[in-house]
Amino acid sequence: MAEVLVVVEASAAAGVKKVTLEMLTIARTLGSVSAVVIGDAAALTDKLAEYGAEKIYVASGDDVESYLVAPKATVVADLVRRVQPAAVLLASTQEGKEIAGRLAVKLDNGLLTDAVEVAADGTATQVVFAGSTIVKSKVTRGLPIVTIRPNSVTPAAAPATPTVEQVTVEVGEKDKLAKVVERVAEQKGSRPELTEASIVVSGGRGVGNADNFKLVEELADLLGGAVGASRAAVDSGYYPHQFQVGQTGKTVSPQLYLALGISGAIQHRAGMQTSKTIVAVNKDAEAPIFELADFGVVGDLFKIVPQAAEEIRKRK
Amino acid sequence: MNIVVLVKQVPDSGAERSLSASDNTVERGSASNVINEMDEYAIEEALKIKEAHGGEVTILTMGPERATESIRKALSMGPDAAVHVTDEALHGSCAVATSKVLAAALGTLNADLVLCGAESTDGRVQVMPHMLAERLGVAALTGARKLTVDGATLTAERQTDEGYEVVTASTPAVVSVWDTINEPRYPSFKGIMAAKKKPVRTLSLADLGIAADEVGTAGATSAVLESAKRPPRSAGTKTVDEGAGGTQLVEFLATEKFV
Ligand SMILES: Cc1cc2nc3c(=O)[nH]c(=O)nc-3n(C[C@H](O)[C@H](O)[C@H](O)COP(=O)(O)OP(=O)(O)OC[C@H]3O[C@@H](n4cnc5c(N)ncnc54)[C@H](O)[C@@H]3O)c2cc1C
Ligand SMILES: Nc1ncnc2c1ncn2[C@@H]1O[C@H](COP(=O)(O)O)[C@@H](O)[C@H]1O
Numbered sequence: 001m002a003e004v005l006v007v008v009e010a011s012a013a014a015g016v017k018k019v020t021l022e023m024l025t026i027a028r029t030l031g032s033v034s035a036v037v038i039g040d041a042a043a044l045t046d047k048l049a050e051y052g053a054e055k056i057y058v059a060s061g062d063d064v065e066s067y068l069v070a071p072k073a074t075v076v077a078d079l080v081r082r083v084q085p086a087a088v089l090l091a092s093t094q095e096g097k098e099i100a101g102r103l104a105v106k107l108d109n110g111l112l113t114d115a116v117e118v119a120a121d122g123t124a125t126q127v128v129f130a131g132s133t134i135v136k137s138k139v140t141r142g143l144p145i146v147t148i149r150p151n152s153v154t155p156a157a158a159p160a161t162p163t164v165e166q167v168t169v170e171v172g173e174k175d176k177l178a179k180v181v182e183r184v185a186e187q188k189g190s191r192p193e194l195t196e197a198s199i200v201v202s203g204g205r206g207v208g209n210a211d212n213f214k215l216v217e218e219l220a221d222l223l224g225g226a227v228g229a230s231r232a233a234v235d236s237g238y239y240p241h242q243f244q245v246g247q248t249g250k251t252v253s254p255q256l257y258l259a260l261g262i263s264g265a266i267q268h269r270a271g272m273q274t275s276k277t278i279v280a281v282n283k284d285a286e287a288p289i290f291e292l293a294d295f296g297v298v299g300d301l302f303k304i305v306p307q308a309a310e311e312i313r314k315r316k
Numbered sequence: 317m318n319i320v321v322l323v324k325q326v327p328d329s330g331a332e333r334s335l336s337a338s339d340n341t342v343e344r345g346s347a348s349n350v351i352n353e354m355d356e357y358a359i360e361e362a363l364k365i366k367e368a369h370g371g372e373v374t375i376l377t378m379g380p381e382r383a384t385e386s387i388r389k390a391l392s393m394g395p396d397a398a399v400h401v402t403d404e405a406l407h408g409s410c411a412v413a414t415s416k417v418l419a420a421a422l423g424t425l426n427a428d429l430v431l432c433g434a435e436s437t438d439g440r441v442q443v444m445p446h447m448l449a450e451r452l453g454v455a456a457l458t459g460a461r462k463l464t465v466d467g468a469t470l471t472a473e474r475q476t477d478e479g480y481e482v483v484t485a486s487t488p489a490v491v492s493v494w495d496t497i498n499e500p501r502y503p504s505f506k507g508i509m510a511a512k513k514k515p516v517r518t519l520s521l522a523d524l525g526i527a528a529d530e531v532g533t534a535g536a537t538s539a540v541l542e543s544a545k546r547p548p549r550s551a552g553t554k555t556v557d558e559g560a561g562g563t564q565l566v567e568f569l570a571t572e573k574f575v
Contacts, residue, residue, distance in 0.1 A: 013478070068458070068481075069458075073450070094476070098456075098458060101446035104447065104537070111537070113440070133335065134544050135340070139537065140536060140537060178455045183479070223575065241494070242477065256572070266329070267329055279569070290554055291551050292548075294552035294553070297565050299561045300557070304561040315566070
């Protein structure tokens with residue numbers, strides 16, 4: 001069986017990201033799973049093994065870690081040329097897409113982004129145009145290079161005993177043009193990553209100011225969820241931009257999406273429309289968010305949210 | 317500094333969008349088309365750099381004939397000139413082919429800095445800046461939320477999920493921006509009038525030495541096999557809060573096993 005390369009996304013704080021486990025789960029249906037770790041792999045191998053990696057390629061060192069993305073694409077391209085995999089899966093994140101884009105050019109190969117499903121023959125399913133349209137696409141030149149959107153499939157464990165291979169990194173000067181001089185971690189507490197969370201609680205302009213976002217955070221924490229925000233809330237300075245949900249922010253697809261004081265503009269819906277269950281609180285009974293809410297409460301969020309928080313505490 | 321800003325015309329994300337029934341490409345004919353929003357931020361950033369350091373700003377667009385509307389609109393914000401790559405054979409081009417065409421056009425423009433949006437609202441592929449940097453063999457500072465120019469040195473702040481990175485490179489470089497980087501200006505009346513007289517040079521595939529079968533539907537590296545509208549979500553229960561709205565909400569969450 002041909003290998004399928006899964007380019008691992010991990011974070012220093014949380015280890016292997018959930019999207020990586022999803023990719024491993026999909027990859028098993030396409031071939032023999034090989035995980036590609038760029039960076040330090042020691043803390044990751046157990047998890048990768050648990051989810052079915054038969055092989056782990058590790059590329060580490062200053063050459064790949066001190067420069068922006070280009071060297072990583074070179075490492076993956078070299079691997080592709082060497083092992084001739086059946087497919088390459090990457091995460092639909094800023095970095096995953098950057099590697100994919102460069103890889104496609106290096107190999108003169110097609111690519112598909114934001115897939116939620118990949119069939120055994122490489123056909124990818126994508127949800128486009130603000131969640132309104134589903135397309136099935138295929139790479140017609142070269143092997144399938146596909147980026148997977150987080151929260152697309154349920155990760156399933158399938159323990160394997162991987163062999164680990166250290167790959168030699170040979171990156172040229174052209175890959176070292178953009179240097180990372182500093183990495184700054186911003187406080188975000190213990191909340192799950194927005195795109196990977198199974199529950200997202202978002203606040204909009206209706207939340208009124210930055211201080212009031214504590215209400216949104218409190219409810220999110222009680223539910224074990226992540227916090228999101230509409231663009232109006234971000235633009236008004238209530239909450240940082242990396243938490244924006246929608247057309248020009250993050251796309252989320254959690255089990256539960258709670259919209260507080262959000263009108264439900266089409267560009268916001270673009271980022272949350274595929275959530276399994278949607279709950280909305282808005283004082284305007286005509287707000288478009290109610291058109292897609294499975295459960296909606298018309299009323300003042302400043303009364304409803306504290307009461308809901310109290311009720312959850314009672315039930316715990 | 318010689319700056320080229322990439323501007324793409326896209327169907328308005330606020331309106332209904334669809335794929336063409338005949339070939340599954342993005343329907344651009346009947347849509348109300350606008351400048352890809354993120355690209356307005358790239359134009360603004362270019363104008364600010366020009367104002368501080370001098371130089372020239374050129375818009376580069378690949379797109380059908382009607383993309384000229386967006387080019388004029390872009391020019392009305394203040395750039396000096398535009399290049400429009402347009403050719404019947406480009407219809408249906410994939411990202412890989414588009415990057416080939418844009419890279420060839422950039423090859424004729426001698427830019428110190430190529431600015432573009434981080435992603436377009438139609439495809440949301442978010443790959444063009446990387447593909448171009450790869451083809452041109454220049455540095456890429458992608459996803460910038462802040463950019464500073466000091467002579468030939470560029471420094472950008474780049475949002476990540478964990479926080480941000482400070483990255484640096486020398487020109488020539490490609491920089492893609494998010495909509496947090498600045499606040500784009502509105503075109504003034506004077507700007508709109510001036511835009512009508514600014515030079516827009518049209519380039520065909522032949523001008524760029526690219527064969528028709530390398531691009532468009534013929535040269536596409538991926539294909540949409542089928543497309544279908546997703547059934548719209550339907551509204552569920554809606555209750556008006558009469559004092560117990562919060563409790564009812566939690567009851568719903570409990571029946572759905574979220575609490
Ligand atoms: C190209 C483009 C891209 C965009 N990208 C995004 C994007 O990525 N994400 C995004 O979110 N938007 C995006 N937008 C903006 C979008 O069109 C809307 O403007 C935005 O989503 C509105 O945010 P909101 O719902 O928080 O604010 P509003 O539309 O102002 O709605 C606030 C809501 O809060 C309710 N409310 C007020 N007070 C209370 C209270 N006390 N209790 C209960 N309810 C209350 C009001 O009834 C109202 O419905 C984009 C727009 C464009 C043009
Ligand atoms: N056809 C095009 N003409 C000009 N610029 C483009 C074109 N396609 C993409 N771009 C630029 O590349 C950016 C990212 O696009 P994308 O990779 O399609 O998400 C856009 O914001 C534009 O600045």
